[in-house]
Amino acid sequence: MNKNYLDELNPVQRKAVECIEGPEMIIAGAGAGKTRVLTYRIAHLMKSGVDPFNILALTFTNKAAREMKERIARIVGEGEAKNLWMGTFHSVFARILRSEAEKLGYPANFTIYDTDDSKNLIKAILKEQGLDDKIYKPGSVLARISAAKNNLIAASAYANNAQIQEEDRMAAKPKMGIIYQAYANRCFKAGAMDFDDLLFNTNILLRDHPKALLKYQHKFKYILVDEYQDTNFSQYVIVKQLAAAYRNICVVGDDAQSIYSFRGATIQNILNFEKDYPELNVFKLEQNYRSTKNIVGAANTVIANNKDQLQKNVFTDNTSGELIKVVKTESDNSEGNFVANSIFEIKMNEQAANKEFAILYRTNAQSRAMEEALRRQNIPYRIYGGLSFYQRKEIKDLLSYYRMAINNHDEISLKRIINYPARGIGDTTIDKIVVAANDHNISLWTVIENIKDFEIGLNSGTLTKVDDFATMIKSFSAMLTTHNAYDLGQYIAVHSGILRDLYADKTPEGVSRHENIQELLNGLKEFTENEITVEEEVKNEEEAENKEPESTSSQLLFTDTDEEQTSAENLKPAVTLNAFMQDIALLTDADKKNETEEDKNKVSLMTIHASKGLEFGYVYIVGLEENLFPSQMSLTDRVDLEEERRLFYVAITRAEKRVTLSYSTTRYKWGNLVYCEPSRFIEEINAQYLDLSAVGNNAMFEEEDYPSKSKTTSKKPEFVQRPIMGKKLVKVNAAAKGTSDFDTESLRNLQVGMQVNHERFGFGKVISMDGVFPNNKATVFFEGAGQKQLLIKFAKLTIVTN
DNA sequence: GTGTAATGCTATTGG
DNA sequence: AGCATTACAC
Numbered sequence: 022m023n024k025n026y027l028d029e030l031n032p033v034q035r036k037a038v039e040c041i042e043g044p045e046m047i048i049a050g051a052g053a054g055k056t057r058v059l060t061y062r063i064a065h066l067m068k069s070g071v072d073p074f075n076i077l078a079l080t081f082t083n084k085a086a087r088e089m090k091e092r093i094a095r096i097v098g099e100g101e102a103k104n105l106w107m108g109t110f111h112s113v114f115a116r117i118l119r120s121e122a123e124k125l126g127y128p129a130n131f132t133i134y135d136t137d138d139s140k141n142l143i144k145a146i147l148k149e150q151g152l153d154d155k156i157y158k159p160g161s162v163l164a165r166i167s168a169a170k171n172n173l174i175a176a177s178a179y180a181n182n183a184q185i186q187e188e189d190r191m192a193a194k195p196k197m198g199i200i201y202q203a204y205a206n207r208c209f210k211a212g213a214m215d216f217d218d219l220l221f222n223t224n225i226l227l228r229d230h231p232k233a234l235l236k237y238q239h240k241f242k243y244i245l246v247d248e249y250q251d252t253n254f255s256q257y258v259i260v261k262q263l264a265a266a267y268r269n270i271c272v273v274g275d276d277a278q279s280i281y282s283f284r285g286a287t288i289q290n291i292l293n294f295e296k297d298y299p300e301l302n303v304f305k306l307e308q309n310y311r312s313t314k315n316i317v318g319a320a321n322t323v324i325a326n327n328k329d330q331l332q333k334n335v336f337t338d339n340t341s342g343e344l345i346k347v348v349k350t351e352s353d354n355s356e357g358n359f360v361a362n363s364i365f366e367i368k369m370n371e372q373a374a375n376k377e378f379a380i381l382y383r384t385n386a387q388s389r390a391m392e393e394a395l396r397r398q399n400i401p402y403r404i405y406g407g408l409s410f411y412q413r414k415e416i417k418d419l420l421s422y423y424r425m426a427i428n429n430h431d432e433i434s435l436k437r438i439i440n441y442p443a444r445g446i447g448d449t450t451i452d453k454i455v456v457a458a459n460d461h462n463i464s465l466w467t468v469i470e471n472i473k474d475f476e477i478g479l480n481s482g483t484l485t486k487v488d489d490f491a492t493m494i495k496s497f498s499a500m501l502t503t504h505n506a507y508d509l510g511q512y513i514a515v516h517s518g519i520l521r522d523l524y525a526d527k528t529p530e531g532v533s534r535h536e537n538i539q540e541l542l543n544g545l546k547e548f549t550e551n552e553i554t555v556e557e558e559v560k561n562e563e564e565a566e567n568k569e570p571e572s573t574s575s576q577l578l579f580t581d582t583d584e585e586q587t588s589a590e591n592l593k594p595a596v597t598l599n600a601f602m603q604d605i606a607l608l609t610d611a612d613k614k615n616e617t618e619e620d621k622n623k624v625s626l627m628t629i630h631a632s633k634g635l636e637f638g639y640v641y642i643v644g645l646e647e648n649l650f651p652s653q654m655s656l657t658d659r660v661d662l663e664e665e666r667r668l669f670y671v672a673i674t675r676a677e678k679r680v681t682l683s684y685s686t687t688r689y690k691w692g693n694l695v696y697c698e699p700s701r702f703i704e705e706i707n708a709q710y711l712d713l714s715a716v717g718n719n720a721m722f723e724e725e726d727y728p729s730k731s732k733t734t735s736k737k738p739e740f741v742q743r744p745i746m747g748k749k750l751v752k753v754n755a756a757a758k759g760t761s762d763f764d765t766e767s768l769r770n771l772q773v774g775m776q777v778n779h780e781r782f783g784f785g786k787v788i789s790m791d792g793v794f795p796n797n798k799a800t801v802f803f804e805g806a807g808q809k810q811l812l813i814k815f816a817k818l819t820i821v822t823n
Numbered sequence: 824g825t826g827t828a829a830t831g832c833t834a835t836t837g838g
Numbered sequence: 839a840g841c842a843t844t845a846c847a848c
Contacts, residue, residue, distance in 0.1 A: 082838085111838050136837080216838055283836060386834050389839090406837075440824090447824045607838065630836045652835050668836080691833065692839045 026061050026096050030054075037304040038062045041069060041243075044264075044298035045271040046291070050335035051320065051674030052311025052636065055273055059247055060089050062271065063105065064096040066243055073104040077241040077263070081248040083109055083608070085634055106241065110256050111216060112607050114223040117237070118214070119603070124230050125222055130599060132213040132424050132431045133606035137412065139163050139204075139215045141433050146203045149455065152196060162194075166201050170217035171253045171285035173224055176205040210464045211432045220255040227262045238266035248634070249274035249294075253285035261297060268298065276331045277324050280630060280668045282660075288329070307334050311636055311677050313342025319680070319710040320673040326705050327663045344712035345673075347703060348683040353387070353644075356685045357394030360641050363681065364624060365398050367639060375401055377638035379625040381672050383650040386690075387643060388626050395624060405627035409609050415523060415534040416541055420605065422513045426497035427599050430464040439469075442518040445486050453477040454487075470495075493517070505595035507549035511542055549596050629672045640676035642669075645684040646697035669702045701781075704815040708791065708798035716814060767820065768813050769794050776821040782806040784821065 027035055034054055037047050038061045049055035059078070067073055080086040086107045094102035106113060115133065122129045134142070140159040147154050147162075169179050179185055180198030189197040208215060214222060227234045244264050246252065249272035252260075264270035272294060279288050295301065309317050317337045324330065350356040364378050380391050385407045395402045410416060418441060421434035428434075440446045457468045457475050468475055472487045479487070493516070500509050514520045523535040625637065644650055650669070655661035673680055684699045703711075771777070775787045777799075785803035792798055795814050802808050811818065 109838065219838090280836075284838080384835055443825070445824065449824085609838075628836065649835090654835060664836095689839075 026064060030058070030061065031308065033304055033306055034058050034061075037306070038065050040302050040304075041066060041071075042269060044268055044294075044301040045304070046249075046294055046301055047271065047273040047304045047306060048291075048331065048333065049273055049275050049306040050309060050333055051275065051278065051671070052309040052317075052337075053306035053335070054308075054310055055247075055275075055306065056085075056089065056634070058306065059245060059273055060092045061096070063089075063245065064093050067093075067097045067101060071243055073101050074106070075240065075242040076105050076107075076245070077113065077243070078105060078107040078245045079110050079113060079247065079260075080108065081251065081634060083112060085247065109607070110252075110259070111219050112604050114259070115214075115219050115604050115607060118219065118222055118226070121226055121230075121233055124233065125225060126209070127214070127222075128212045128428060128430075130212075130427050132211065132428045132434070133219070133604065134208065134213045134215040134433060135412070135606045136163070136216070137417075138213075138433045141436070142207055142211075143200065143204060145436070145455070146200060146207065149459065150196070150199070150203070152200070157194060157196070157200065162197070162200055165194075165197060166204060167215075167217050168285055169201065170221045171255045173221065173255055173258065175221075176202040207432065210430065210462075212428045212430045212464075213433070217255070220253075220259065223259055224255060224262075227259065234262060235266075237263055242267045243269045244271070246270075246272045247274075248278075250276050250279035250288060250291060251281040251284075251286040251633075252290050253287060254290075255285070257290045257293065268300075270298070276329075277327075277333065277667055278633065278671050278674075280633065280664060280671060282664055291331075305333065307336060309335050309337040309674075310339070312337060312674060313339050313678060315342050315344055315710045316673060316676050316680055319345050319706045320670050322707040322710070323666060323673065323702065323705050324670045327666055328659070329663055343679050345680045345682060345706065345710050346712045346714075347716050348681060349699070349716040350683060350685045351687060353390040353685050353688045354394070356643055356683050357390035357392075358397075359683060360391060360643060360681075361394035361398040361400060363641070364395075364400055364639070367679075368400075373638060374622055375624050376622045378641070379627070379632065379635070379637035379639070379675065380641045380643060381627060381629045381632050381675065382643050383629060383652060383668075384644075385628060387649075391626055391643065395626075400624055401622070402624040402626055405625060406609070406631045410537070410540075411605060411608060413534075413537055415519075415537055419514055419517070419519055419538060419541060420602075422497065422517050422519070423510065423598055423602055425494055426501060426509075426513065427602055429466045429470070429494060429498060432465045435465050435469070438517070439490055442522040444490065444518075446483065446490065450479060450483055450487070453479065466491075501597060501599055504598075505549050506598040506601045507542070507546045509598045510545040510601070514538060514542060545598075545601060548601050551596070629668050632675050633671055636675055636677060638676070638678045639681075640672070640679070641681045641683065642672045643683045644688070645682050645700040645703055646688070647700055649688070649697065650700055651702065666702065666705075699815055701815075704812045707810055708796075708812055711812075713796040713812070713814065765795050765814055768818060771799060771813065771818070771820060777801060777818045778821050779803065779809075779811070779816060779818055782809060785809075 027038065030038060031054075034057070037045065037058050041062075047055070047058060049058070063076060063078060066076060078086070078089070080089065086109065090102050090105060090107055093105065108116075118125075118127070118131070119129050122131055140163055143159040143162050144154060147157055147159070169176075169185075174182070174185075176198075179201050186195070186198065189195055208218065227237070241263050244260060246260055251274075260270065260272075272291075274291055276288055276291060279286060282288075295303075312320075314337055317335060317339075321335060348356075348359055350359050360380055367373055367378075368375070380402075382388065382391070388404055388407065392402065392404070411420070418437060421431075421437040424431050424434040425438065436451065439451065454465055454468050454472075454477070457477050458465045461468075469487055469491050472479070472484060472491065497509070497513055497516075500512065504512065520535075520538065523531060523538060526532075526534070625632075625635075629642075648656075651662055651665035655665045682703060684697065684703070686697055688695055688697055771787065771790065773787050773790055776784065777787060778784055779801070782801075782803040783805045785801040785806075787799050787801050788808070789800045790797060791800070796812075798810050798812050799816070799818070800808060800810050801818075
């Protein structure tokens with residue numbers, strides 16, 4: 022493999038790898054070997070003499086970065102690969118910001134707030150300002166602030182922008198600007214950055230500190246960005262700035278797989294790329310090596326329904342494989358049972374391993390039915406996403422102590438732990454402290470630390486309690502430099518009282534919480550014992566940078582980096598808790614490492630979003646129902662619907678051998694039974710790729726065997742649980758008289774030339790018919806919507822005239 | 824201030 | 839259905 026890596030590439034891939042200098046854009050269809058090209062390109066850069074310290078590779082997940090690093094290591098050797106700058110935007114720039122934080126007025130040990138932390142801070146601000154959190158919902162306030170930051174609009178600019186003010190007034194949220202300013206101010210005072218700040222502040226750094234800009238421009242002579250279609254404006258500007266000196270920028274993406282616009286990602290970045298770098302080389306990877314012909318064909322027919330897309334012809338030389346099976350079940354639980362049974366069967370018949378299976382869904386809430394069914398079948402599984410380990414209450418509690426020891430001013434952590442375990446400092450006391458802090462525009466910690474100087478009407482007992490708390494935190498802080506991560510972590514767990522509190526709780530939940538704390542402490546121990554590796558890494562970095570003669574100009578620019586290393590050296594010999602906490606907020610479950618083969622050999626459950634970039638032999642896409650997938654939030658806007666369709670495209674193209682689609686006619690939502698109709702996406706797949714035997718007459722007979730059931734159906738308007746939201750009510754009701762009530766039989770005699778009506782496409786004329794009723798399809802030309810292929814079973818056509 | 828019972832809200836998607 | 843916040847009794 023070592024020398025022949027170029028031979029493993031097809032001609033286009035090879036060109037993309039060998040073209041090293043200048044801007045490059047790789048448009049890669051699903052399964053076209055994008056990761057391989059990226060990996061080999063980096064390896065090739067290094068083989069060509071580029072120093073790994075000068076290569077920056079930005080990936081979508083930390084896991085992707087780690088895997089890519091491992092693959093590169095196999096080509097160029099581990100020692101070299103280790104020195105690559107590789108990770109997510111957030112983790113790479115968090116690392117850079119730590120060494121540059123003072124330039125921005127932040128402490129180097131700033132805290133990273135996750136979404137929960139951010140929402141809590143917003144809630145606090147709303148309460149202090151007497152604003153109604155029903156109008157200013159913390160989640161949507163945060164989303165609005167997030168969108169502003171991702172478009173590089175600072176709080177002050179936001180508050181002073183007439184157009185934005187008008188927008189917020191129209192949305193009945195005139196105070197948004199004030200909230201944003203308060204939020205930014207509080208984060209700053211707490212020495213905290215939220216996820217968006219990591220990118221926003223990197224932009225500030227590069228904009229306002231020319232020396233820093235120059236330094237990183239010369240440090241990152243070669244930049245690669247994976248999943249470029251899912252980058253936002255803030256990320257775009259960072260990359261543009263960093264690449265401005267050398268213009269060695271390579272981006273890889275697929276517009277058809279752009280699924281993160283809700284997070285500010287914009288396809289505009291791909292379009293801008295051609296404008297910014299007119300001299301660029303473009304490579305299109307169109308041959309799919311992952312999936313069967315049926316899967317590729319089906320995916321292509323789905324995405325063809327989108328108007329907005331770059332022209333691409335994804336094809337494969339793989340075998341046809343099996344048809345995509347569509348399965349109808351009558352409840353979410355039976356959908357789970359079907360999937361679990363099917364996995365069990367395939368495992369037996371085809372000797373497949375658990376890890377070859379994935380169950381993909383639109384929303385996390387759908388995992389439960391799947392989990393229960395898999396557990397009944399004794400099939401080991403693993404859920405990705407959802408509540409991560411680090412977001413569990415007990416873990417966040419303990420981490421809050423760690424965070425506060427490292428950064429005393431972190432107010433979210435402070436509020437979390439000041440009275441947990443209970444130590445008699447209640448809400449009224451905290452409120453008084455908050456008022457004092459706001460009055461003096463200082464952090465809560467500064468008030469607490471000097472609580473006896475603030476006359477805010479606390480009685481002497483409370484005063485002592487607050488003072489004791491401050492003393493405790495200070496004692497933890499003092500140990501940061503004298504104790505290693507594990508010793509201090511353990512010490513805090515004991516002396517904070519958390520361990521005792523959880524140990525006292527003998528309920529199963531309490532026991533489980535205690536176990537989770539133990540697991541965290543074990544992780545800490547492992548981290549601490551690896552200190553040699555960390556030290557070596559530091560040493561490696563020193564040696565490598567010293568031995569490699571830099572050009573004189575860039576050597577001058579590297580003075581700051583030297584400082585970094587001296588400070589790292591001071592931390593020896595112990596691995597500090599500070600080091601452990603560096604980017605823990607950025608870790609997700611998908612980033613777990615050190616797993617045994619047994620850990621890995623499990624069926625994967627995840628949202629389709631989380632499945633991006635992954636591949637599996639057998640893929641189940643469940644919950645293919647209107648209002649769920651596509652999500653009801655996407656139905657009013659073509660742009661949103663097209664993103665849902667791309668999501669479906671991503672889901673299908675995860676599979677190598679087999680795709681199974683399922684939908685259920687009923688489903689529990691918020692504890693209420695809701696009736697569902699099959700997703701429009703099913704009928705968007707050309708029928709030649711589908712196996713509809715499991716949705717056929719059998720299912721219809723079932724309906725007819727139990728006419729009482731459908732009667733109850735129509736008589737139950739109260740299954741809509743929130744009539745306040747009129748929009749939803751109408752839609753759910755509409756869903757109730759779905760396929761089950763539709764008389765497919767009336768279309769038995771549908772023929773070419775007939776006029777038909779379709780609920781979405783309107784009037785049309787049948788051009789051709791294919792297949793045997795009821796598993797047949799009709800090609801219809803609609804006056805308004807053009808030519809469509811429709812599955813008779815799903816399309817709900819009505820015959821207008823012969 | 825603390826602990827438990829009742830209430831009410833939630834479920835797109837995520838670093 | 840499950841979780842978080844709130845209300846209320848101690």
